[in-house]
Structures are given as C-alpha cells and as structure tokens.
Amino acid sequence: MKTAVIIGGGASGLAAAITLAESYGRKDLKIIIAERMDRLGKKLAATGNGTCNITNKYCTPERYHGDVKAAQKIIERYPPEAVTERFLKIGVLCTLDKDGKMYPFSRQASSVLDCLRARAAALGIAEKCKCEVTAVKKKGDKFLLDCSDGEKITADAVILAAGGKTAPSLGGSDSGYTIAAVLGHTVTALSPAIVQLKTETGKIKPLKGVKTDTKITLLSNDSVIAEQTGELLFTEYGISGPPVLQISRPVGAKKGSYRVKIDFMPEFSENQVRDILKRRKNDLYTGTLESFFTGMLSKRIGQTLAKIALSRQLSFKISELIDNDLDLLAKTIKGFELPVTGTLSWQNAQVTAGGIPLDQFDNQTLMSKRCAGLFAAGEILNVDGDCGGFNLQWAWSSGITAGAGAAAYLE
Ligand SMILES: Cc1cc2nc3c(=O)[nH]c(=O)nc-3n(C[C@H](O)[C@H](O)[C@H](O)COP(=O)(O)OP(=O)(O)OC[C@H]3O[C@@H](n4cnc5c(N)ncnc54)[C@H](O)[C@@H]3O)c2cc1C
Incomplete structure (x- = not known):
C-alpha cells in the first residue's frame, strides 16, 4: 500500500487530493489530508464574505503577480x-455576475466546502484535523512526517498545500514555508496583499463609517501606481472597501512611500465640478457652508471637505464664497490626498504576495525539481491574484495539476 499526504486541507489541498484519487488508476493508495485546524477549509468557508467568489471568467495574466508566466500555463x-x-x-452549480466573477448559485461558501468534502469522503480520502505537520524529512524514496499529535507518517508522495501567512485565525501560518526550506526550496519575501490601507487619520476622523463611490489613485512621488473605482469605506485606521483592497499590493510590499488621491465625483472633470459649484453659489445664495453640498455629496463628506479646503467654519455664508474658494473646493473634491502609512496586518489580508518560486517545480506536474515526490499547490507558491476570484482559481488549477502530477508519479 502506498501513502500520499496532502499538507493542508484548504482549497488547493482538497482539489489536489480529489484529483489524485480520481487520477490514480490502482487501488493501492491511501490518501491523507493533514490539517492543523479543527476543520478543513476554514478559509474557503470565509471567502467572498461567506459567498465564495469561486473563480473569474477573465483570468488574464494582468490579474496575477509573482511568477505570472509559469502560473498562466x-x-x-x-x-x-x-x-x-x-x-x-x-x-x-456556478453562476456568473456582470464583472466576470463566478459564485456558487447557493451563494454559500460552506456549500462549496461541503461538496468538496463529500467527494473526498466518497473517494476514501482520510481527513486528519488538528494535525499540524511539523517536520518532513526525505529518506530514500520515502518521506517521514512528524505531526503535532505525535503521530509519525511515512509517505511515498507529499503535496504541500499549506497556504500562505494570511488570516492566521483561518489557518494562515508560515509552517509550510519552513517545510519547503528543509526540503531544499527557497522562499521570496512575503507581504500581505488585498488588505486595508492605514492612512493619516486626523482629517478623516469625522468620516468614520462613511461609504461612498470614488475613484482612488495610489501615488508614489508623482507616479500613478494603481487606480480603481468603487465603494470606499472610511475607518478609524484609514480606508477600506473593494477599490482599496485592489490597490494595496505595493504598499504591503513596503517599496517606497505612498499617498492616495480620492476623487469624490469621478463622473465629472474638475472644470465641470467648478461650474456646478458656481451655479450652486447662485442657487443657494442665502445658505451657509453647512448646507452647500447637501444633495450633491453625502452630508459628512461635504462638510468635512468644505472645512479642509477652506479652513472656515460651517457657518460661513455661501454668498461670501469667492472664485478662489470654489476652485479650492473643486480641487479637493476631485483630488483629496491622504498619506498612506501602511496596511493592516496578516490577519486582515486576503492573500500572501510572494512564496516558493515556480521555477523550482516542473510546470506540467508541479513536482519539485529539488525533491522528487514532493508537489506544491496554492498560495504557498509565488503567485497571487487580484481580488475577484483569481486566487481561488489559482488554488484550483494548481491543486488539480499537483494531484494529477502526484498520481502519475506514484503509478
Ligand atoms: C477572508 C478571505 C476572503 C477571501 N475571499 C476570496 C474570494 O472570494 N475569492 C478568491 O479567489 N480568493 C479569496 N481569498 C483568498 C483565498 O481564500 C486563498 O487564496 C485560497 O484559500 C488559498 O488556498 P490554499 O489551499 O493555497 O490555502 P488555504 O486555503 O489557506 O489552505 C491551507 C491550509 O493548510 C493548513 N496548514 C498550514 N500549514 C499546515 C501544516 N504544517 N500542517 C497541516 N496543515 C497546515 C491551514 O490550516 C489551511 O487550512 C480570500 C481570503 C480570505 C482570507
């Protein structure tokens, strides 16, 4: 009887285990998924806010980072x-939304996990939870695995699907990298990605909890690094929301100093905003700054931007606004800048940027070029995607590749 151990029962580990069982042509194989948490797939069950953005129809190379060429194949x-x-x-059953994102029709990440686990059980794959693989040694053709529950397992093939460092409460850890290093692999620098941004907070304190549609630009000196539109959320530490998560990767990697420019009226040019404000001055002549933006911007945003742009009390009369005031207001609405001070921690990030370089593995099978019989899949490799189903797609594609590769190796 042969034994294959999958280290990590997340998305890529389940895909690998099922593919291995389905592809292996004989009956003499025991497949064990070793999972350090008390349940398999904790992170998978939390994806897409519990709805699981399972993949994306448009998995083009621009949506990936790291070893993109090899990953794309x-x-x-x-x-x-x-x-x-x-x-x-x-x-x-999967369904497609208008942006190409795919979800289970049930919109329940837990149902994706249930179906994967049911298939694994039907194939006779053993789940071993609360079992962290703490060390792996290669002796001849065999792997010797030490588990945190004291058990020692001898295996003919190992698939390292231990994920990245993100979200420790859902299983994130760096133990997979340590195992890979002992077996002869290197690991690139690691940083949190798809993560909230910390900014200077003095000016935006009054905006805490406000959500608004914006265009947000990440700048380093005067270069535009990334740009996104979507719903931004102001928080006590800085900013969050889909467009923020999407531009966060370079900040996580801490290369350079950054600031964000927020455009609160992306549909209009600065000149158009200035014209709108001129007209409002005439139409709302008898009011004060307090109500100048009412009906145009959300109340708290309007009042906060007015105070910042003009350094005046909200009781200031609209009739006394001069052209220069309107210019300053238009500029602030179109390009409100905030220095970025960092990102939230690994616990808040959705994916790990960096990992084990893909050129250390055969591209057809994901078998290690440095340790025969060792395979790897998922986030532990040096591939990460944008927000939108791209990371799970990588977990599925690489998991299937490693599972099929391990089956061929064992046969
Ligand atoms: C909150 C959140 C939401 C997300 N939403 C989406 C989304 O909607 N769409 C999308 O595409 N991506 C999403 N992602 C990213 C996606 O979940 C991951 O990229 C993907 O789960 C990676 O799969 P993996 O199998 O490589 O790693 P994981 O799913 O992290 O699985 C690795 C498993 O290995 C276990 N493990 C680690 N070390 C050991 C060890 N030594 N011994 C035994 N077990 C070990 C861990 O406990 C873990 O269960 C989200 C991530 C987070 C945190």
Whole structure:
C-alpha cells in the first residue's frame, strides 16, 4: 500500500487530493489530508464574505503577480470553465455576475466546502484535523512526517498545500514555508496583499463609517501606481472597501512611500465640478457652508471637505464664497490626498504576495525539481491574484495539476 499526504486541507489541498484519487488508476493508495485546524477549509468557508467568489471568467495574466508566466500555463491547462465543470460534477452549480466573477448559485461558501468534502469522503480520502505537520524529512524514496499529535507518517508522495501567512485565525501560518526550506526550496519575501490601507487619520476622523463611490489613485512621488473605482469605506485606521483592497499590493510590499488621491465625483472633470459649484453659489445664495453640498455629496463628506479646503467654519455664508474658494473646493473634491502609512496586518489580508518560486517545480506536474515526490499547490507558491476570484482559481488549477502530477508519479 502506498501513502500520499496532502499538507493542508484548504482549497488547493482538497482539489489536489480529489484529483489524485480520481487520477490514480490502482487501488493501492491511501490518501491523507493533514490539517492543523479543527476543520478543513476554514478559509474557503470565509471567502467572498461567506459567498465564495469561486473563480473569474477573465483570468488574464494582468490579474496575477509573482511568477505570472509559469502560473498562466497552469491556469490555461485548467481554466475557469474546466474548473466550474468539475464543480458541477460534484454538485456545485456556478453562476456568473456582470464583472466576470463566478459564485456558487447557493451563494454559500460552506456549500462549496461541503461538496468538496463529500467527494473526498466518497473517494476514501482520510481527513486528519488538528494535525499540524511539523517536520518532513526525505529518506530514500520515502518521506517521514512528524505531526503535532505525535503521530509519525511515512509517505511515498507529499503535496504541500499549506497556504500562505494570511488570516492566521483561518489557518494562515508560515509552517509550510519552513517545510519547503528543509526540503531544499527557497522562499521570496512575503507581504500581505488585498488588505486595508492605514492612512493619516486626523482629517478623516469625522468620516468614520462613511461609504461612498470614488475613484482612488495610489501615488508614489508623482507616479500613478494603481487606480480603481468603487465603494470606499472610511475607518478609524484609514480606508477600506473593494477599490482599496485592489490597490494595496505595493504598499504591503513596503517599496517606497505612498499617498492616495480620492476623487469624490469621478463622473465629472474638475472644470465641470467648478461650474456646478458656481451655479450652486447662485442657487443657494442665502445658505451657509453647512448646507452647500447637501444633495450633491453625502452630508459628512461635504462638510468635512468644505472645512479642509477652506479652513472656515460651517457657518460661513455661501454668498461670501469667492472664485478662489470654489476652485479650492473643486480641487479637493476631485483630488483629496491622504498619506498612506501602511496596511493592516496578516490577519486582515486576503492573500500572501510572494512564496516558493515556480521555477523550482516542473510546470506540467508541479513536482519539485529539488525533491522528487514532493508537489506544491496554492498560495504557498509565488503567485497571487487580484481580488475577484483569481486566487481561488489559482488554488484550483494548481491543486488539480499537483494531484494529477502526484498520481502519475506514484503509478
Ligand atoms: C477572508 C478571505 C476572503 C477571501 N475571499 C476570496 C474570494 O472570494 N475569492 C478568491 O479567489 N480568493 C479569496 N481569498 C483568498 C483565498 O481564500 C486563498 O487564496 C485560497 O484559500 C488559498 O488556498 P490554499 O489551499 O493555497 O490555502 P488555504 O486555503 O489557506 O489552505 C491551507 C491550509 O493548510 C493548513 N496548514 C498550514 N500549514 C499546515 C501544516 N504544517 N500542517 C497541516 N496543515 C497546515 C491551514 O490550516 C489551511 O487550512 C480570500 C481570503 C480570505 C482570507
């Protein structure tokens, strides 16, 4: 009897284990998923705020970072349509939204996990929870694994699917990198990505809890690093929301100093905003700054920007606004700048940027070039995607590749 151990029972580990069981042609294989948490797939169950953005129809290279070329070959071999077809076979009906994001029709991440676990159980794959693999040694053709529950396992193949450092409460840890290093691999610098940004907070204190549609630009000196539109949320530490998560990657990597420019009226040019304000001055002549933006911007945003742009009390009369005041207000609405001071921690990030370089693995099978019989999949590798289903797609494509590769190796 042969044994294969999958280290990590997350998205890529489950995909790898199921593919290995389905691809292996004989009956003499025991497959064990070793998972350090008390349940499999804790992170998977939390994805997409519990709805699981399972993949994205448009998994193009621009949506990925790290070893993009090598990753793209693997994604092309098992693209989103092949993945959703596999999911359909195990019961998960997927649906597409207008941006190309795909979700289970149930909109329940837990249901994706349930279907994967049911398929794994039907294939006889053993789940071993609360079992952290603490060390792996290679002796001849065999792997010797030490587990935190005291058990020692001898395996013929190991698939390292231990994920990244993000969200420790959902299983994130760096133990997979340590195992890989002992078996001869290197790991690039690691940083949190898809994460909230910390900014100077003095000016935005009154905006805490306010959500608004904006265009947000990440700048380093005067270079535009990234730009996104969408709903931004002001918080006690800085800013959050989908467009913020999407531009956060360079800040997490801490290369350089950054600031963000927020455009509160992306549909209008600065000149158009100035014209709108001139007209408002005439129409609302008898009012004060307190109500100048009412009906145009959210109340707290309007009043806060007015105070910042003009350093005046809200009781200031609209009739006394001069052209220069209107220019300053238009500039602030179109380009409100905030220095960025960092990101939130690993606990808040959705993905790890960096990992084990893909050129240390065979691209067809994801078998290590440094340790025969060792395979790797998922976030532990030096590939991360933007927000929008791209990271799970990588977990599925690489998991399937490693599972199929391990089956071929064991046969
Ligand atoms: C809150 C949140 C929401 C997200 N939403 C989305 C989304 O909607 N769409 C999307 O595409 N991506 C999303 N992501 C990212 C996505 O979840 C991950 O990229 C993906 O789960 C990575 O899969 P993985 O199998 O490589 O790692 P994981 O899913 O993290 O699984 C690794 C597993 O290995 C276990 N483990 C680690 N070390 C050991 C060890 N030594 N021994 C035993 N077990 C070990 C861990 O406990 C963990 O369960 C989200 C991430 C977070 C944190």
